Structures are given as structure tokens and as C-alpha cells.
Amino acid sequence: MSGKLKIKGDPNDSIRGFLRHLLESGKIDGVFALGKTGKGLNYLLVTDKEKVDELYPLFPFMPENAANLLSRLTFSGPLPGKIAVVIKPCELRAFVELVKREQASRDNLVFISPVCGGVLDFVQYKNDALEKSVPGYMKSFAKRENAENIRPTCRACEYFIPINADITVIPAEEACEFYLNTDKAGEITKGAPGDLSDGELDEAAFEPLMGSRKAEKEKLFEELKLEDYGIKGLVEVFGKCLGCHGCMSVCPICYCALCAFESKDNEFTPPVFESELTKRGGLRVPPNTIFYHLGRITHMGISCVGCGMCSDVCPVDIPVSSIFLRSGDAVQKVFDYLPGKDIEEPVPLSTFIEDELTEVED
Amino acid sequence: MSDFEPKIMTFLCNWCSYAGADLAGVSRIQYPPNTRVIRVPCSGRVDPLFILKCLQDGYDGVLVSGCHPGDCHYISGNYVARRKFAVLKKALEFMGMEPDRVQFSWVSAGEGEKFSQVISKVTETVKALGPAKKLVKRIGR
Ligand code: SF4
Ligand code: SF4
Ligand code: SF4
Numbered sequence: 347m348s349g350k351l352k353i354k355g356d357p358n359d360s361i362r363g364f365l366r367h368l369l370e371s372g373k374i375d376g377v378f379a380l381g382k383t384g385k386g387l388n389y390l391l392v393t394d395k396e397k398v399d400e401l402y403p404l405f406p407f408m409p410e411n412a413a414n415l416l417s418r419l420t421f422s423g424p425l426p427g428k429i430a431v432v433i434k435p436c437e438l439r440a441f442v443e444l445v446k447r448e449q450a451s452r453d454n455l456v457f458i459s460p461v462c463g464g465v466l467d468f469v470q471y472k473n474d475a476l477e478k479s480v481p482g483y484m485k486s487f488a489k490r491e492n493a494e495n496i497r498p499t500c501r502a503c504e505y506f507i508p509i510n511a512d513i514t515v516i517p518a519e520e521a522c523e524f525y526l527n528t529d530k531a532g533e534i535t536k537g538a539p540g541d542l543s544d545g546e547l548d549e550a551a552f553e554p555l556m557g558s559r560k561a562e563k564e565k566l567f568e569e570l571k572l573e574d575y576g577i578k579g580l581v582e583v584f585g586k587c588l589g590c591h592g593c594m595s596v597c598p599i600c601y602c603a604l605c606a607f608e609s610k611d612n613e614f615t616p617p618v619f620e621s622e623l624t625k626r627g628g629l630r631v632p633p634n635t636i637f638y639h640l641g642r643i644t645h646m647g648i649s650c651v652g653c654g655m656c657s658d659v660c661p662v663d664i665p666v667s668s669i670f671l672r673s674g675d676a677v678q679k680v681f682d683y684l685p686g687k688d689i690e691e692p693v694p695l696s697t698f699i700e701d702e703l704t705e706v707e708d
Numbered sequence: 709m710s711d712f713e714p715k716i717m718t719f720l721c722n723w724c725s726y727a728g729a730d731l732a733g734v735s736r737i738q739y740p741p742n743t744r745v746i747r748v749p750c751s752g753r754v755d756p757l758f759i760l761k762c763l764q765d766g767y768d769g770v771l772v773s774g775c776h777p778g779d780c781h782y783i784s785g786n787y788v789a790r791r792k793f794a795v796l797k798k799a800l801e802f803m804g805m806e807p808d809r810v811q812f813s814w815v816s817a818g819e820g821e822k823f824s825q826v827i828s829k830v831t832e833t834v835k836a837l838g839p840a841k842k843l844v845k846r847i848g849r
Contacts, residue, residue, distance in 0.1 A: 556735075572802045641760060644756035644792075707790065
């Protein structure tokens with residue numbers, strides 16, 4: 347299926363009109379998208395078409411990685427009605443990872459995802475964001491350039507064109523284009539307002555943005571110099587870490603109900619302290635900071651989508667997501683794996699090929 | 709550093725490699741005394757965290773050994789172990805740790821001789837690398 351629907355209005359207006367129509371016509375039963383609640387911005391699941399006015403589905407913010415929330419909503423089974431889900435490309439990729447890991451269900455969901463200019467630092471979110479920071483952001487996006495104040499991993503994100511979306515949106519000031527990628531999309535858009543025509547997303551038009559993203563990624567990796575860290579570098583970078591485990595709790599990929607690092611296995615009992623102190627003569631408290639971060643890389647680096655949530659919540663500004671993007675990139679290359687690309691492809695650590703990796707054997 | 713004797717942690721699977729070590733023992737085959745053995749039900753049980761912990765706690769090298777391809781008691785645990793191992797190796801590389809400090813090898817229950825060769829080889833390799841300092845926190849040093 348291919349086709350293009352053009353709807354007038356600024357990004358949020360135009361998509362609201364579209365979603366309202368879908369609800370009114372009964373093509374869908376609910377919408378999951380960003381919306382304002384008081385002074386905050388959250389993901390909302392609405393079924394009442396009046397409530398669509400409260401939604402800001404194309405706001406360039408990510409208060410939480412939506413994959414996390416969708417996993418909570420669909421963990422024990424698909425949602426009862428058909429839900430249109432408006433999320434960023436990396437959230438969709440993380441969601442696909444969770445489906446593969448049997449933590450979520452894709453049934454009944456129709457995914458709408460924008461070609462993504464990145465998300466602005468959420469800490470800076472103010473209720474007047476729409477008037478203040480968004481116009482500048484939109485201007486840069488219209489020029490297919492990186493905007494200021496987007497997350498560092500967004501600046502370096504090469505996967506800003508959604509993979510696996512039923513509908514891809516190109517947000518623009520005057521009118522938004524909705525590209526219908528699947529039969530599901532074609533089905534629900536029948537009779538929608540706007541101009542329906544033939545047409546496929548012209549990826550080449552985003553070459554300039556792709557170029558700067560690639561260059562930024564290279565720069566980020568170069569500046570990070572992870573390969574030279576050693577314990578000294580690790581201590582330096584993670585020296586400020588409070589051990590709050592915020593980075594883990596917001597990470598869509600860290601879904602374990604009981605994280606290994608929060609289990610009794612890693613509790614420091616008096617005998618452990620005693621043996622550690624005998625060995626080292628001193629100990630950072632809480633201990634195991636670097637162990638936690640390295641451990642997390644080996645556990646979930648293979649599926650890191652570089653969404654940037656972990657850096658965003660870190661209270662002491664450790665560039666967690668840049669470190670994970672870098673190490674994830676290396677680990678993913680071993681298996682030629684792109685997280686969230688193919689829902690049928692098993693996660694590398696849950697499968698194997700008999701004849702492979704002989705170079706790691708002795 | 710010529711008198712440096714490395715400490716090497718060895719994870720052996722219950723069904724093949726541990727029995728291989730046993731055979732080496734009853735056959736009185738000699739091998740360096742640098743290893744400490746932890747018996748695991750399957751090489752697939754070895755979480756990369758175990759290996760990190762060993763390195764952080766001052767072991768100079770780690771060996772994981774399981775059944776040969778196709779011989780795993782649990783059918784495929786050793787293949788999955790190999791993948792986890794490959795991931796860990798990458799992560800260590802990044803942190804500036806010499807990848808040769810952690811090794812992975814297949815040893816069957818009948819291979820007492822091979823077991824002793826593997827231990828000798830790993831011990832030599834790690835000896836040549838010198839003491840592991842990259843992940844060992846020593847306050848004030
Ligand atoms: S990481 Fe990529 S897809 Fe995710 S918000 Fe940033 S630019 Fe968008
Ligand atoms: S590690 Fe950080 S950047 Fe990677 S998926 Fe988790 S929250 Fe996102
Ligand atoms: S969010 Fe920051 S301070 Fe908290 S555990 Fe993660 S790195 Fe440490």
C-alpha cells in the first residue's frame with residue numbers, strides 16, 4: 347500500500363483533525379499520544395473525541411519513552427479496541443524490541459510516527475514551549491537541519507525516518523503530509539479529510555539532515571573516546587553517579603521486574619564489606635557503580651535505540667545515553683543487528699547460529 | 709614481572725569441561741595451579757556480570773569452558789554462551805581491557821589432555837599480559 351494524505355494546519359492541528367476523524371468514523375477506538383495535563387506534558391490514552399483537543403501528538407518532547415508505557419498497557423494482552431499510537435521513531439523501535447522480548451503486544455495498534463527532528467531537552471519544557479521553543483525547532487526542521495537544544499543522541503540519530511510505522515508524517519508549519527505505508531493505514535484513512543494522492547516518502551529529501559546526523563555521530567563518538575576509558579576514565583565519568591538507577595528505570599529496554607543490580611545478589615552484607623575493605627583498604631559507598639553501568643551495557647546494549655531518556659533523567663548530567671549509543675553500536679555490529687528494525691528477527695542473545703563467532707573461541 | 713603468577717577464574721560446565729578437568733586430575737596430567745574453578749550447570753549460565761565481577765575483584769583472567777558444539781547437555785546453552793561472550797568481549801574492548809584476558813573454549817569429558825593444554829595456554833597468555841589493572845579499583849593508587 348502506498349499513498350499520501352495532505353492535511354492543512356500546523357503539525358498538531360493537522361494531526362488532531364485526522365485523529366478526530368478516525369475516532370468519529372469509528373475506524374479507531376482510541377488514541378495514544380502526547381497531551382497536556384496542567385503544567386505537564388504526558389502520554390495520554392483517550393477515547394473521547396472531545397479530548398483530542400488536549401493532545402499535542404507532534405510536540406518535540408519525550409517525557410518518557412512511550413515503549414515503556416505501551417508495554418505496561420499491553421503486557422498481559424492486546425488492548426480491547428483499535429488504538430492509533432503517535433510516537434517517535436526510536437520509541438517505535440524500542441516497542442518492537444519489547445514485542446520481540448514478549449513484553450508487549452502489537453495487536454490492535456496502528457502506529458503513526460513522524461520523520462523526526464529530534465526532541466528538545468524535557469527539563470526545559472515549560473508550558474509556553476509551543477510559543478517559545480517549538481517555532482525555532484520547526485524552522486530548523488523545515489531546512490532539514492538539526493535544531494538547537496535537542497538531545498545529544500538525537501543530533502547523532504540516523505534512524506529519524508520511522509521503521510515499521512503504518513503511517514509516516516512529515517510535520518510542517520502549513521500542512522502535514524501523511525504517508526500510508528500499510529494496508530491497515532489505507533483502510534483507516536478512507537474518507538479522511540485532506541487531499542489523498544499517490545506518492546511515497548522521498549527519503550532523498552532528507553539527505554541534508556542525514557548528512558549532519560552522521561557527522562554529529564562521528565563527532566560524538568570521537569569526543570567520547572570510550573575505547574580509551576579504562577578504570578580511570580570510568581571513575582571519572584561515573585564518579586558523580588548517585589546510584590539512583592533512574593537511567594535504568596526510564597530505559598525502555600530494561601524491563602526486568604527485578605533488576606539484577608537491585609537484587610539480593612548485589613547487596614553488600616557485612617562479610618562482603620569486610621572482604622572488600624581487607625582487599626582495598628577503602629570503598630566508595632554505595633559500591634558497584636561501574637559494575638552496574640558495564641553490566642547494563644552487556645545486558646541491554648544490544649537493544650539500545652539511543653532514545654536519550656537515560657541522559658535526560660540523570661540528575662548529575664552523566665552522558666549515559668551517549669555512552670550507551672556508542673557501546674550499543676559496537677555490540678550491535680557484532681551481529682549486524684539494528685534494534686527495532688524487523689519484528690520477526692530474534693534478538694541476537696536469544697538465538698544463535700551453529701557455525702559463527704569462532705574467533706571468540708580459543 | 710617475570711615472577712608474576714596470574715589468578716585465573718575458570719567457569720566449567722558440569723557435564724563436559726568439569727568432567728574433563730576431573731579426568732585430567734585422575735590421569736595425573738600436570739597443569740599450572742593458577743586457576744580457581746567454579747562449576748556451573750551449563751556454560752550458558754555464565755552471565756557476563758560474573759566475568760566482570762571477577763575482573764573487578766582482582767582476577768587477572770577468566771576462562772569459560774563448556775561442551776563442544778552439538779554436545780550441550782541442554783542442547784544449545786553453549787551456543788548462547790558464545791554470543792553473550794562475544795558481547796562482553798566488545799564491551800571490555802571498549803573499556804580498554806585486553807580482550808585476551810577472557811577466553812572461551814570447548815572441552816569435553818574425555819579431553820583431560822586438552823583441558824591441561826587450555827589451562828596452560830590461558831595462563832601463559834594472561835601472564836604475558838601482566839596483572840589486570842584496568843578494572844581493579846585500588847584506592848590511592
Ligand atoms: S533518538 Fe532519533 S528517533 Fe528518537 S527522538 Fe531522537 S531523533 Fe527522534
Ligand atoms: S540505554 Fe538510554 S538511550 Fe539506550 S534505550 Fe535505554 S534509555 Fe534509551
Ligand atoms: S541516572 Fe545518573 S546518577 Fe542515577 S544511576 Fe544513572 S548515571 Fe547514576
